[in-house]
Amino acid sequence: MQTSRYILKRILLAIVSLFVIVTLTYFLMNLMPGDPFMSEKATEETRAILIAKYGLDQPVYVQYFKYMQNLLLHGDMGTSYVLQKGRAVREIITESFVVSMGLGLRALLLAIVCGIILGCISGLCKDKLPDSVIRVFSSLGISMPGYVVASTLMLVFAVNLGILPVSFKKPGGWIMPVITLALYPTSYLTRLTRASILEVMNQDYLRTERAKGMSEFVVVFVHALKNSLIPVITYLGPLTASILTGGFVAESVFNVPGLGRYFVSSISSRDYTMIMGVTIFYSALIVIMNLVCDILYKIVDPRIKLD
Amino acid sequence: MADKRQQNGSGSEVLLEVRNLKKYFQVRTGFIKKTDLKAVDDVSFSIKKGETLGIVGESGCGKTTLGRTILRLEEPTAGDIIYDGESIIGRDMKEFRSRMQIVFQDPYASLDPRKTVSDIIGEAMDIQKLCANKTERRERILELMRLVGLNSEFYNRFPHEFSGGQRQRIGIARALAVNPGFIVCDEPVSALDVSIQAQIINMLEELQEKRQLTYLFIAHDLAIVKHISTRIGVMYLGHMVELTGSAELYRNPLHPYTEMLLSAVPIANPDASAARKRIKLEGEVPSPLNPPSGCPFRTRCPKATAQCAGEIPVLREVGEGHFVACHNC
């Protein structure tokens, strides 16, 4: 059957992509000057011992094979060298990703619901007041950088108005980080949905539906909407991946113990195992989301030829 | 008019000869599998100087691909194209581009919206270095505009400011700018209103007389093709199934597809229309990705026999200048 062939091909491609990403990252990582122990106040001797202990004095390709062996046969990503010394990378990732995911999924839900609804309103009321207002806000939302949003929210709601807690751990502490994460995607989805609806509303088949006596409600909310959602759905895959992996700013400003922080700090501290762990995890996430999205797309639009 | 065309046709030399021309497109139809889309499958014919060869057929017959392949806008998969005694396969086309030109179908899409009329008409002249200086260039462009009936004040206007008919005139002026001897007219009037079509057709005929042009006229409107062509070739699924003089094709169609095509053409005459016997054509054109074995028309042909499934009929002469590709004609 063509569908299963399509899926199989996509899965194969996904695996190959992952493999290439992992390999490239490993070698690039090792090209960076420095090593995991450079920030420690240790003598040359101690450092040499540590390096030997972790096998970092071996040639890179040997290290690479060992790493891959551990990864593929035992699912072992080693232990963190710097950030949480001695702790299994897998454990660290699992623990912190749960937090990120909690934020991310809420942000995703918010973005999808608000984005689509606002986009529909905007498109259906083209050039009228609701459209203009929504367009201004979505332009703002797209152009404001994450740290500006986060800081502004913090300042206004936590410091000045005092209605939201500064700390993430307090009840309601998830609200501001979620909004920070969701602002860009919401704005983007709003614009995407708007453009899509406007294009669909001009289509001939809507005229045919009206000519059949269908009510305007059916024409818009059954036929036009379904057709408008196709580009939106294709965007959801990359969107989910970017929300789940892009929490760095929000997590930093609001002190959220998520995976986003580790993504950047692992690089600056040369925590090799963490770098690899996070990279593999994020890449797998993105690749899987794209795959899911491709399959979803086919289900929604029967015209798509299974390549 | 008919006599004049006949005069031009006979006795003059062959300008273009197409031999066993094939154009296949590779299309992905499966996981790894690719199939050949045989857009043009073994077509041969020749055109004499001053003649107009019309090519008719319905969607998927390959006529547009044929026109483009002859000018090597698409690379032929196999076969030979001989222009004025020289083969153009494997050659640098630049010198031939000033001798062989094309007028496209869609007057709205075939003109660069960012170029002025003068730029569009002059571009090819510039490439071929046909003008010594700016004054000469301007004069030549204005003359061409006059020739096609465009007001000189349109010199600096942009395509979007014109109607379909006017844009088509710009396209024709562009084709004429390099003084070609041969022009492929790929459905030049299909996108135009009826009254404008007649203007453009007349203009093409006048230009042919004035400049001794040879045309390959591709269209799906049989009435127009019959009007302007000396001879007509009928295509079906990449094959040429009949080739003969225009009047003869209408009076004495031999191929079953030609008969059906002619009987389907609407006649602007109620009594004649009612009196006419329509030959019912069942079914639809098979996919060019999966054409029937042997004769491509056999799945819809009332005369089909076992031989038709096994052997592709070859275009052969059955009457004077009348060629048919059919086992049963």
Added chain:
Amino acid sequence: MGNHSDDILLEVNDLSISFFNKSGEIQAVRDISYTLRKGEVLGIVGESGSGKSVSSHGILRLTPDTGKVKNGEILFHGKDILKMSKKELQELRGNKIAMIFQDPMTSLDPLFTVEYQLNESLKKHTNLDAAGRRNRMIELLTLVGINQPERRVKQYPYEFSGGMRQRVMIAMALSCDPELLIADEPTTALDVTIQAQIIDLLKELKQKLGMAIIFITHDLGVVSDICDKIIVMYAGKIVENGTSRQIFYDKRHPYTEGLLASVPDIESDVNEKLKPIKGNPPDMSCVKPGCAFAPRCAHAMQICIREAPPLFEVEEEHASACWRLARDVLAQQKGD
């Protein structure tokens, strides 16, 4: 006079439709009037900009939002469609009056099966239960000549070719037994042989079901094949109307003459030069007074430029909007 008023299905009176954009008003349809009887096939012929499509869309009030009906009434069995409530209009559409459109490739929703789309009409306008609707669908697809209807009904539009999609559209339009079918250039986008099939199908269906048809086209050959009466439109107005034979054999308007002379006659062996109409169709955003065809007319007189001619009756059922006929009419009156 032969005027059976209960025979009259549709009456269009002084209909005017304009489009409004930033640059102003485009008068697409200007004061047109005609009547249609039960079972009649009326052809509306014209080129682009003539207003033929706009006027036909106007009948079911399908004019896009940029356009407005400025004036007129459209009486269906005596009731004005332009004054109907939304509910009444929805009852009418797809039910008593159905419409098929020009481009079958874009006129069907690509994301829903044929079954779903047929079902929509049937659910809305009939009382059939699920089984009844199913049977009706198969019946309709068979009627329009689609093979293996049980299998094909579950397919999506993209799985049908252009000609087949048009048949599906026809099936959808006929699903609730309409009294009037409006066909807006239904064969323009199709190959000649497929066009012939569709026209034959429409003729056959008309015989079987007795519905009236309004057939909009630019193709004079098609019109002479299927239509009883013909209206010729130019620049938003009706310039001539009459029976098919009157229009082709006794044409009385220079535009009609010009149109017929522009089309090459495939039957003729003598290849005369075509006689095109000089000039271009008018710009409908700045309509000048007088006859819209005057700038292109070989017989234009002073009055033609000053004042637009009304429709003069040539004989019963045959009228033409040309000042030349005024002389004839006057002469005839004097003779009476």
